[in-house]
Amino acid sequence: YHTRLEKYAHNIPLVGGLFENAAPHYLIRRFALKCDAIVAPTFTAKEYLRNIGVGKTIAIIPSGIEFQPYKDVASDDLNALSQKYKSNDQIVLLSASRLTKEKNLYFLLEGIKYIKEHSDIPFRFILAGDGPEKSNLLRFIENNALAQHVTLDFSLNQDKLIQYYLFADIFLFASQSETQGMVLLEAMAGHCPVIAVRSGGTEDVIHNGYNGFKTEPDIAVWAEKIITLMKNPDVLHEMSENAFSFSLKFSEESIAVKVAKLYMKVLKRLKHNDRQKD
Known part of the structure; x- marks a missing residue:
């Protein structure tokens, strides 16, 4: 489920x-x-x-994370992203999602607008993904004068997404339709703390003040958490390390063992029930 x-x-x-x-x-x-x-x-x-x-x-x-692709990312690829997006020591904010209304993407952009208006820290927000809301999002960005702060990347694949995870400073998440929010753990595997809107998919993954923050769906409250991390590089670094450490609990290997044990338990029970019927 x-x-x-x-x-x-x-x-x-x-x-x-x-x-x-x-x-x-x-x-x-x-x-x-x-x-x-x-x-x-x-x-x-x-x-x-x-x-x-x-x-x-x-x-x-939970679903498992494959860590090898993170290890395989070339430093040249990360350097290329730095040259493209990190001029003037910008903080890089990232979100990756299918571009649909259910993902609450306009909340993200309203939050970015708030940060722009309430902070002078240089930053760039990368929204990676594709979907039917693409043209509407572009229009929103233009109408709210966010083009200098927001980049939409529609040509996304898993390898490039992992590069973004490793390159970005903070991962942003506003969807309330997820049961787990697998993307949160994937971002943490790239050393990204997560700032998210509280939902069922964030409760078991984000520990406030440790590997990120989860807030009520209030744009100002949510955006202020981002500004707090942007203003405190030492705290950001500590939470980045915590995020990675937390993600290690969810390796594919450890999750596979748990799934196998469940299968064996169910098969044993079914076999026992069949014997009783005989």
């Missing part, structure tokens, strides 16, 4: 908004009850499933 379907339900034009409320919960519950076990990436996701009536075995196992 990895997606809050009700956050996307508005894309289906049903009369009265029925699908936006009861229907997603019904569909998730109906499917989950047909399973022998369910993997939930966070405690919050497990709690949600329990709240909608799923009584099956639910194991909390």
